[in-house]
Amino acid sequence: MSVPHRHAAPDVTRSTPVLALRVLATASVVVLAWQFVTAAGLFTGGDVGPHGIGAIVLHVVTGLAAAAAVWLCVVTAGAWWPSVLAAAVFAFTFVQAWFGDIAGLIVHVPGAMALVAGSVWLVAWSFLRAG
Secondary structure, three states: OOOOOOOOOOOHHHHHHHHHHHHHHHHHHHHHHHHHHHHHHHHOOOOOHHHHHHHHHHHHHHHHHHHHHHHHHHHHOOOOHHHHHHHHHHHHHHHHHHOOOHHHHHHHHHHHHHHHHHHHHHHHHHHHOOO
């Protein structure tokens, strides 16, 4: 019976995309929290500025998270569904932006919940299964 060497260097080609996905998926959840905090100001007559800037940051971070998920899938030849989920979350941020005005809140608010669900699921998977 062989015992694995406990002091072996980590597989960098595998650990780098895992780390990237973990950081970017977590950043997506943080930005979504920012979006929830700044959205409250819109109902009290606040400026759209902070919420709008957060939306742009959310596009960037979720797009990079989707790229990291695809990178991880390619490097490990692992599960493809996290890449699809990450890409769907990224695409849905644009749907959210489209319905971001007051008249579109009937779609925007439930859409925010869907974004949170997809983002948190991706974070959980990246920490529990990807490594």
